[in-house]
Amino acid sequence: MSGAKHLTLENVTVSFNGFLAVDNLSLTVGEGELRCLIGPNGAGKTTTLDLICGKTKPRSGEIKLGPVTLNDLEEHQIARKGIGRKFQVPSVFRQLTVRENLSVAHSRRPGVLRNALQLRRGEASEGLDKLAELVGLENQLETLAGHLSHGHTQWLEIALLLAQDPKLILMDEPTAGMTAQETHKTAQLFNRLKGNRTLIVVEHDMGFVKEIAEMISVMHQGKLLAEGTVEEIERHPAVREAYLGS
Numbered sequence: 001m002s003g004a005k006h007l008t009l010e011n012v013t014v015s016f017n018g019f020l021a022v023d024n025l026s027l028t029v030g031e032g033e034l035r036c037l038i039g040p041n042g043a044g045k046t047t048t049l050d051l052i053c054g055k056t057k058p059r060s061g062e063i064k065l066g067p068v069t070l071n072d073l074e075e076h077q078i079a080r081k082g083i084g085r086k087f088q089v090p091s092v093f094r095q096l097t098v099r100e101n102l103s104v105a106h107s108r109r110p111g112v113l114r115n116a117l118q119l120r121r122g123e124a125s126e127g128l129d130k131l132a133e134l135v136g137l138e139n140q141l142e143t144l145a146g147h148l149s150h151g152h153t154q155w156l157e158i159a160l161l162l163a164q165d166p167k168l169i170l171m172d173e174p175t176a177g178m179t180a181q182e183t184h185k186t187a188q189l190f191n192r193l194k195g196n197r198t199l200i201v202v203e204h205d206m207g208f209v210k211e212i213a214e215m216i217s218v219m220h221q222g223k224l225l226a227e228g229t230v231e232e233i234e235r236h237p238a239v240r241e242a243y244l245g246s
């Protein structure tokens with residue numbers, strides 16, 4: 001179950017050279033909720049993630065994290081408020097091991113002094129082991145990141161994000177390029193992440209969406225077309241029309 005409102009978009013509009021990529025979008029995601037954002041290509045999904053993390057600024061409307069308005073904050077200030085984004089292109093250090101990658105990410109999280117103390121007491125290292133286990137990389141801690149498969153690299157990327165302890169995670173097509181088995185394992189991972197943090201996941205793979213989704217928001221031509229459970233979305237006439245074009 002989702003808690004208090006964590007993220008709110010109110011009547012948000014973005015235009016690129018007069019083209020409305022996001023058109024009067026209102027969206028509310030509860031604390032601890034996993035929200036899937038779906039829609040045909042060009043619907044405005046990635047632009048919506050860009051808006052939340054501050055990469056793109058709205059022409060009008062308001063974006064709020066809890067009670068805090070994000071509109072006028074820079075991208076790095078928004079990141080410091082606890083919003084993390086996973087991009088499709090991995091940003092792991094290929095020449096470092098999985099453990100070393102996790103250490104670097106862990107040292108970047110807020111509360112540096114606390115982390116230094118944790119490191120002395122060995123707590124940080126234990127935290128890294130747990131993180132590796134959470135994403136299924138516990139047997140590859142000493143493997144060079146550059147030697148990981150595509151799926152494992154994506155999981156390391158997710159672990160690097162989690163190491164920084166964001167409260168809201170944005171993911172753009174996390175299963176792109178994965179095998180069916182990797183996609184299924186990623187769904188299991190996401191189901192483990194639910195509840196402790198808020199997740200917004202843009203995804204094309206409806207099989208994956210069905211495995212993880214609580215609530216789905218459907219975008220089409222920059223607008224929110226529908227919102228509901230998997231069952232509600234699947235039988236929604238406007239959604240069927242947007243996808244099938246009939």
Ligand code: ADP
Pocket residue numbers: 016020021039040041042043044045046047048
């Ligand atoms: P989706 O993620 O749903 O496929 P996007 O948010 O990437 O859609 O794009 C929505 C629309 O906005 C598309 O028509 C795209 O071409 C356009 N768009 C996105 N970013 C830019 C940009 N920086 N400049 C111009 N047009 C853009």
